[in-house]
Amino acid sequence: xxxxxxxxxxxxxxxxxxxxxxxxxxxxxxxxxxxxxxxxxxxxxxxxxxxxxxxxxxxxxxxxxxxxxxxxxxxxxxxxxxxxxxxxxxxxxxxxxxxxxxxxxxxxxxxxxxxxxxxxxxxxxxxxxxxxxxxxxxxxxxxxxxxxxxxxxxxxxxxxxxxxxxxxxxxxxxxxxxxxxxxxxxxxxxxxxxxxxxxxxxxxxxxxxxxxxxxxxxxxxxxxxxxxxxxxxxxxxxxxxxxxxxxxxxxxxxxxxxxxxxxxxxxxxxxxxxxxxxxxxxxxxxxxxxxxxxxxxxxxxxxxxxxxxxxxxxxxxxxxxxxxxxxxxxxxxxxxxxxxxxx
Amino acid sequence: xxxxxxxxxxxxxxxxxxxxxxxxxxxxxxxxxxxxxxxxxxxxxxxxxxxxxxxxxxxxxxxxxxxxxxxxxxxxxxxxxxxxxxxxxxxxxxxxxxxxxxxxxxxxxxxxxxxxxxxxxxxxxxxxxxxxxxxxxxxxxxxxxxxxxxxxxxxxxxxxxxxxxxxxxxxxxxxxxxxxxxxxxxxxxxxxxxxxxxxxxxxxxxxxxxxxxxxxxxxxxxxxxxxxxxxxxxxxxxxxxxxxxxxxxxxxxxxxxxxxxxxxxxxxxxxxxxxxxxxxxxxxxxxxxxxxxxxxxxxxxxxxxxxxxxxxxxxxxxxxxxxxxxxxxxxxxxxxxxxxxxx
Numbered sequence: 001x002x003x004x005x006x007x008x009x010x011x012x013x014x015x016x017x018x019x020x021x022x023x024x025x026x027x028x029x030x031x032x033x034x035x036x037x038x039x040x041x042x043x044x045x046x047x048x049x050x051x052x053x054x055x056x057x058x059x060x061x062x063x064x065x066x067x068x069x070x071x072x073x074x075x076x077x078x079x080x081x082x083x084x085x086x087x088x089x090x091x092x093x094x095x096x097x098x099x100x101x102x103x104x105x106x107x108x109x110x111x112x113x114x115x116x117x118x119x120x121x122x123x124x125x126x127x128x129x130x131x132x133x134x135x136x137x138x139x140x141x142x143x144x145x146x147x148x149x150x151x152x153x154x155x156x157x158x159x160x161x162x163x164x165x166x167x168x169x170x171x172x173x174x175x176x177x178x179x180x181x182x183x184x185x186x187x188x189x190x191x192x193x194x195x196x197x198x199x200x201x202x203x204x205x206x207x208x209x210x211x212x213x214x215x216x217x218x219x220x221x222x223x224x225x226x227x228x229x230x231x232x233x234x235x236x237x238x239x240x241x242x243x244x245x246x247x248x249x250x251x252x253x254x255x256x257x258x259x260x261x262x263x264x265x266x267x268x269x270x271x272x273x274x275x276x277x278x279x280x281x282x283x284x285x286x287x288x289x290x291x292x293x294x295x296x297x298x299x300x301x302x303x304x305x306x307x308x309x310x311x312x313x314x315x316x317x318x319x320x321x322x323x324x325x326x327x328x329x330x331x332x333x334x335x336x337x338x339x340x341x342x343x
Numbered sequence: 344x345x346x347x348x349x350x351x352x353x354x355x356x357x358x359x360x361x362x363x364x365x366x367x368x369x370x371x372x373x374x375x376x377x378x379x380x381x382x383x384x385x386x387x388x389x390x391x392x393x394x395x396x397x398x399x400x401x402x403x404x405x406x407x408x409x410x411x412x413x414x415x416x417x418x419x420x421x422x423x424x425x426x427x428x429x430x431x432x433x434x435x436x437x438x439x440x441x442x443x444x445x446x447x448x449x450x451x452x453x454x455x456x457x458x459x460x461x462x463x464x465x466x467x468x469x470x471x472x473x474x475x476x477x478x479x480x481x482x483x484x485x486x487x488x489x490x491x492x493x494x495x496x497x498x499x500x501x502x503x504x505x506x507x508x509x510x511x512x513x514x515x516x517x518x519x520x521x522x523x524x525x526x527x528x529x530x531x532x533x534x535x536x537x538x539x540x541x542x543x544x545x546x547x548x549x550x551x552x553x554x555x556x557x558x559x560x561x562x563x564x565x566x567x568x569x570x571x572x573x574x575x576x577x578x579x580x581x582x583x584x585x586x587x588x589x590x591x592x593x594x595x596x597x598x599x600x601x602x603x604x605x606x607x608x609x610x611x612x613x614x615x616x617x618x619x620x621x622x623x624x625x626x627x628x629x630x631x632x633x634x635x636x637x638x639x640x641x642x643x644x645x646x647x648x649x650x651x652x653x654x655x656x657x658x659x660x661x662x663x664x665x666x667x668x669x670x671x672x673x674x675x676x677x678x679x680x681x682x683x684x685x686x
Binding site: 023027031035154160161162165166169170171172173174291292294296297298308310311312313314315316317318319322324325327328329331332334335336 | 366370374378497503504505508509512513514515516517634635637639640651653654655656657658659660661662665667668670671672674675677678679
């Protein structure tokens with residue numbers, strides 16, 4: 001098979017960016033063979049600066065550098081310090097931006113600026129970043145359309161659990177009426193342990209933090225903001241709504257007592273943090289789900305049910321987070337763009 | 344959006360073929376708008392003959408004719424009697440064959456002849472028919488490749504539950520290591536009722552037959568042949584195996600007593616007919632699944648778990664049968680071919 005080079009500029013070199021570098025290292029030959037896509041990462045940035053080489057970076061070296069010094073600017077020969085994302089986009093030679101900087105749900109920056117600049121420079125964009133998608137979906141979609149570039153964001157919703165592309169490809173032809181899901185792994189882990197072990201919220205959260213499952217500042221997860229961002233992205237992209245984070249009625253899990261969990265259990269129910277988009281309304285709240293139903297998933301798993309006009313209910317269960325797992329969702333978007341461009 | 348005509352020849356006008364006609368009627372304008380695909384059915388065949396019009400059949404009239412006389416040959420003006428599938432393919436003007444005749448798992452005929460002829464005539468093919476896929480997968484795939492035509496068969500596995508396209512698109516980049524699923528709705532219905540109501544196998548089967556959920560001759564379902572065909576198709580298409588129906592070790596559900604079901608329940612398990620492809624081996628057999636696990640699905644639902652290298656386990660639950668539902672899977676294949684050809 002003949003293969004076409006596809007050059008990636010990766011902004012953000014945390015868990016997701018490093019996961020992508022590992023996955024590209026692992027799958028490089030296979031992607032050439034299977035899809036005719038010869039992936040090359042020509043730029044990587046983090047807070048310290050960037051590494052930029054128009055002929056492609058050595059990904060093992062990039063990962064080693066990050067592990068040793070924590071700073072990609074220390075990459076030998078091609079490391080640059082003190083450049084920001086916009087400067088990296090100007091200096092790099094690339095076909096597709098992978099935006100993997102940390103999510104900012106206050107104003108979506110600097111991700112939004114990065115994405116819009118890349119689109120206006122006629123580059124395709126793949127992102128795992130929920131911020132600008134939850135705040136300014138329409139602007140992003142319209143800018144992509146005006147510039148005739150591809151824009152994909154499977155990894156922003158449910159990590160490696162396929163949702164966006166599932167609806168787009170496998171359920172093409174269906175209209176999606178409503179969506180209901182457990183879209184946050186941290187809260188699902190806490191609620192699962194409270195149900196399985198009869199513990200209270202606070203010590204369970206603390207344990208989750210010690211295990212690295214909950215963040216030091218767990219606010220966005222436990223108060224439902226993360227799930228709210230995801231349901232907004234799903235409603236906009238799969239059902240054609242025009243909504244933002246402010247439109248979500250939201251309640252977190254910090255008020256749930258072990259007593260409430262026990263009472264629910266006794267009646268055959270579990271308490272889960274459920275996000276739903278139904279009948280024009282968006283909601284994230286603790287809800288009762290039946291034991292033995294597909295929503296009774298344990299641990300950090302995510303689950304989503306799409307209610308469709310032709311295919312009835314389709315439910316997917318998968319891992320909602322993780323470095324390699326999220327990178328795999330990004331990779332599926334990259335392949336979809338690359339296959340299209342090869343046609 | 345400019346739209347391209349895509350002309351379908353539909354062989355077989357039972358539940359699936361009629362479902363497709365209904366779905367095309369319902370979605371015609373929407374498909375033009377969303378995908379630029381102007382679907383037209385130019386030929387429909389059943390046992391009685393065919394209706395063939397190069398300018399497109401009136402689908403409401405085709406459905407009415409079938410309902411009234413049971414025979415598509417009675418379609419006004421364009422009805423033809425006594426033609427077989429091959430003759431219809433010769434007479435019809437079409438771009439894509441939809442093969443929806445009844446499944447024959449003894450020799451895959453006449454479906455296999457239809458599919459190969461269409462491919463050799465440089466037509467794309469979509470099918471819901473398991474027979475030739477479970478018996479001669481390689482021949483079909485190679486003939487499609489040699490003729491540079493598209494070949495899709497999402498509807499042959501799990502009805503509307505997305506499996507093949509899910510793995511191909513949403514999990515692109517992943518290798519699938521093994522697969523485990525409940526792939527037959529009839530047996531799942533019988534086993535669910537035996538567990539929920541404590542009934543014996545024979546009367547439960549009889550009730551399922553009265554409800555139209557089990558066929559008059561339930562052999563292929565209850566002895567695991569239907570599930571065996573599906574796991575063969577999955578192993579060949581998603582994992583690159585080269586296997587046929589003979590390679591499946593197979594045990595059905597007719598030997599399961601209500602006592603065995605009750606004992607399993609007491610220990611927290613359900614008995615389900617599970618199909619798996621793992622470590623080079625194919626198996627369909629009653630197995631114990633944990634209550635509360637994703638495999639504890641009730642009624643006629645299907646479920647499948649794909650074990651992947653990057654995305655861990657991905658599980659899908661959906662409706663495994665039904666006229667409109669299966670037609671919806673066919674439609675997603677048609678759209679995928681149409682989008683590709685429009686590029």
